[in-house]
Amino acid sequence: MVDVAERRAATDEAGEVVDAKRPLPRWIITVAALCIFLAFWEFFGRQVNPIFGSYPSAIFAAFITLIRNGKLAYALGQSLQPFLLGYGIAILVGVPLGLVIGRFRTAEAALGIFITGGYAMPLVALVPLLILWFGLGFAVKAAVIFLMSIFPIVINTWLGVKSVPKALIEVGRALVASDAVILRRIVLPATLPYIMAGIRLAVGRAVVGMVIAEFFTEISGLGGIIINSADNFDTATMFVPIIVLMVLAVGLNWLIGWCERAIAPWQAEIAGREQN
């Protein structure tokens, strides 16, 4: 007994030693990587013709101009509205659809093929058709964003349902729960990590869908700034919305991760987080 206690004390000490030289926090590593990247870009970017490329300080100057004349805020508003609508509906439709396809054999056999097929659909080619249906404005943009983002959400949810341990479903069955109750109270929470992964993947596709829509329907929003400045050989300005979009996607991803930890705090505890 004494022996065990002593050994435990020894490990505790060892643990403290490890704590003392804690590894660098993640965010410092991320920021450092970004700085190095920007420095290289600045250095090599300055050596090329400004039509063929640009560099961070020039892009930042263009960014300030776009903020001053209000174009950026306006374009952002124009882009975000169809984005949020299309992406939001994709989540609201995609999650239940994935749950049902994953849970019910008939639904899987009937609809699964449309989902796997739809995921690979070359949406750009269909834009002209969508324009015929939805016109050139807001609706078609929301539709393109919706179509781009719904498939990864459905597929991930579907896969998630497939991986729910049979034993947990049997807990519900042993308690005489109906299919609907099992779906809502057992399958849905057990699938949450997969759903969240799908929603994250969909962010990237939704952003791509948004820019495609702005290129190929009525030119507007952030995509509009890209096209217009490219036409004027103003490469620095062209990079501004591109970077804004990337920042937006990263921010949204972070927000979703935060939501996930808020709704499903148990997940981080169950899953192995240890990493080198």
Next chain:
Amino acid sequence: MGEVSLIEVSKRFTLRLDGGVQTVHALDRLSFTVRDGEVVALIGPSGCGKTTALRIAMGLETASAGRVTVDGTAISGCGYDRGMVFQHAELLPWLTALKNVEFGLEMKGMRGAALRDTAMKYLTLVGLSGSVNRRPYQLSGGMQQRVGIARALAIDPKVLLMDEPFGALDAQTRETLQGELLQIHARTKKTILFVTHDLDEAVLLADRVVVMQHGRLHEIVEVPLPRPREDLAKIRGSEAFAQTRYHIWQALHDGAGAPGAGVNDAGVHGDGVHGAATLH
């Protein structure tokens, strides 16, 4: 009341393997009765069909032939007259211990304040009143198993079905929980059918031990130990314990030479014909 009978229960599984289709005869006309308030242990070599028998009794699996009755009425599927305790507790990881027990009660239709009170009552019964707000990953294996037992007991089933409930626990925790189960049984007088690999556990807890071999009933051994069984150390040291234990050990080893599990190719044997060599 709470009498469970398995009547001529057979179960065939069809396996699709690379080489074709195989039929596994997991159970072959298995019949036995667990009387009201009785504790029966199901024991037998690995793969002899214990889990299958228990799952059929619960209604999680359907029998290929035969039937299961509770108090004389044939079951169809799961019901609140039977409660299941799983080998690995199978708590819902996103719910606290309390919510896990409440979950079962909610499924049964209970609502409101009674939910919490009843759940607390059963968590206290299994000695967990202090950890009710922990999630499963914050509980030890033994504590999880207690929650699993509380969840099954809370719906007040006539019969408790348990598949190696203490099999995954360390020896000390197992002994503690065995003692607690005896107390719970003394207090609630539930009918209990449980699967075990542990001879001592079977003798210590059960009134009768059903020994299975190759999907069949091999022997039913009476345990002549009086209830209440309180001083477990003394019981373990008693002559009756040793004799019963030896008797069951012999019954288990009777069929040791026969081929295992009753696996045979489909089509070679007709329906209901068992693949394994006959014992006796």
